[in-house]
Amino acid sequence: MDLRDMKDVILEQAKKYNSFYLYEERGIAEYTGRLKKSFPRTEFLYSIKCNSNPEVVKCVFSQGFGADAASLGEVRMARKWGLEKEHIFYSAPGKSMEDIRQSISECTLIADSVGEVQRIWSVAEELGISVNIGIRINPEFSFYDGNSHPSKFGIDEAQVYELFSRGDGDGRVRITGIHVHLRSQELNGDVLAGYYENMIALAKRVQAAAGSPLEYINLGSGIGIPYGPSDRPLDVEGLAGRAEELFARFRRENPHTRILIEVGRYAVGKSGIYVTKVMDRKVSCGKTYLILKNTLNGFIRPSLARLVCSYGGAANGCPAPCEPLFTSGDAFEIRTLKEDGAEKETVTLVGNLCTAADVAAENVTMPRLDVGDVVIFTNAGSYGAVLSPAQFSSQERPAEVFLRESGEVAVREMPVW
Ligand SMILES: Cc1ncc(COP(=O)(O)O)c(C=O)c1O
Numbered sequence: 001m002d003l004r005d006m007k008d009v010i011l012e013q014a015k016k017y018n019s020f021y022l023y024e025e026r027g028i029a030e031y032t033g034r035l036k037k038s039f040p041r042t043e044f045l046y047s048i049k050c051n052s053n054p055e056v057v058k059c060v061f062s063q064g065f066g067a068d069a070a071s072l073g074e075v076r077m078a079r080k081w082g083l084e085k086e087h088i089f090y091s092a093p094g095k096s097m098e099d100i101r102q103s104i105s106e107c108t109l110i111a112d113s114v115g116e117v118q119r120i121w122s123v124a125e126e127l128g129i130s131v132n133i134g135i136r137i138n139p140e141f142s143f144y145d146g147n148s149h150p151s152k153f154g155i156d157e158a159q160v161y162e163l164f165s166r167g168d169g170d171g172r173v174r175i176t177g178i179h180v181h182l183r184s185q186e187l188n189g190d191v192l193a194g195y196y197e198n199m200i201a202l203a204k205r206v207q208a209a210a211g212s213p214l215e216y217i218n219l220g221s222g223i224g225i226p227y228g229p230s231d232r233p234l235d236v237e238g239l240a241g242r243a244e245e246l247f248a249r250f251r252r253e254n255p256h257t258r259i260l261i262e263v264g265r266y267a268v269g270k271s272g273i274y275v276t277k278v279m280d281r282k283v284s285c286g287k288t289y290l291i292l293k294n295t296l297n298g299f300i301r302p303s304l305a306r307l308v309c310s311y312g313g314a315a316n317g318c319p320a321p322c323e324p325l326f327t328s329g330d331a332f333e334i335r336t337l338k339e340d341g342a343e344k345e346t347v348t349l350v351g352n353l354c355t356a357a358d359v360a361a362e363n364v365t366m367p368r369l370d371v372g373d374v375v376i377f378t379n380a381g382s383y384g385a386v387l388s389p390a391q392f393s394s395q396e397r398p399a400e401v402f403l404r405e406s407g408e409v410a411v412r413e414m415p416v417w
Helices: 003-016 025-038 054-061 072-080 097-103 114-127 157-165 189-210 236-253 265-271 301-316
Strands: 019-024 043-047 066-069 088-091 108-111 131-138 173-179 216-218 258-263 272-284 287-292 344-351 359-367 374-377 399-403 409-412
Touching: 003 019, 003 272, 003 374, 003 399, 003 409, 019 025, 019 265, 025 043, 025 054, 025 236, 025 265, 025 399, 043 054, 054 072, 054 265, 054 399, 054 409, 066 072, 072 088, 072 097, 088 131, 097 114, 108 114, 108 173, 114 131, 114 157, 114 173, 131 157, 157 189, 173 189, 189 216, 189 236, 236 258, 258 265, 265 272, 301 359
Parallel strands: 019 399, 043 066, 043 258, 066 088, 088 108, 108 131, 131 173, 173 216, 216 258, 287 344
Antiparallel strands: 019 272, 272 287, 272 374, 344 359, 399 409
């Protein structure tokens, strides 16, 4: 997103809102379009959890994406915004009976445990229906090795074969697809290509155990975006070339098996910024503070990154990423709309919450800002609004502004308390 093109929109919206997200349709169309063009025979699902703003979701769906829904609420959103049940996959641990009851006819359920397969069976029996479901598998490989690892997600691969060896009972619940998601934010195309190879091998093992071809293989996500200055963007076209060849070989023997990839951040992460305003300035014992609107409670990632890195300590370096809460200490830029030649000062950016943890950046040198000026955080299109603890201290919440390619804006104002 080029801030120079956005300056007028940002200033216009800043007259009305003290903090807001700005999402750009053009960027979302560019990123989603690149995936569709690079992987022409693969289906994509949008991981709604990363940004459930209605305009954003509708925009991604309009590019031909289905839905990776992580709750009943997200299943409902996907249905409301036009997707057929064949394009909605509901995968999350710990679904309640009511979640299953309400979603069973609205989407494809992906069972996260053996117990959940049983619970889906109970609901199907209660409703007098038969269902095809998928299972999430915890496979005997990771992105980086060929071992099994304990996980709260999915059914251990060995248990999957036991499930099939028991047969499908009365046929009320048939397992016809698989889902795996092991990690996010991978920028190394070789690692992703190796993961896809492992996934195709897993699909073949599962098919052999099931005795019939799978209807779909959901490869989960992993596709990352560059956040900090040292991140090298993933070569999506190069990865897609290798992956499509691999998938084509599989399809020769399994022409009806759908291959799906989920993405959240790649679709929308680079196409959003967070804009907040300077509400106050003060100097305390020689240190200059700019007090901003809704930092930790509006866009939590900068404050959280600072906090996490401070625990790493100089000796330990920065702790490992823990997506989607923490990527790295430099996972966003802090920008202003002041000219390059403006007077500079060193400031600490804090928010207006009653906690000392509400610090977005410490001792950063930037153009001098006064009360009312804006501060902009980049890379805020995914895991921004949805992750931030907006209820804390009942502040008014950031608005969400969606900028259409036509230049029109659609604003989502959040209700006041
Ligand atoms: C199961 C699953 N799929 C997809 C995603 C989306 O990941 P990303 O935003 O990195 O594409 C997540 C993120 O947590 C996930 O848990």
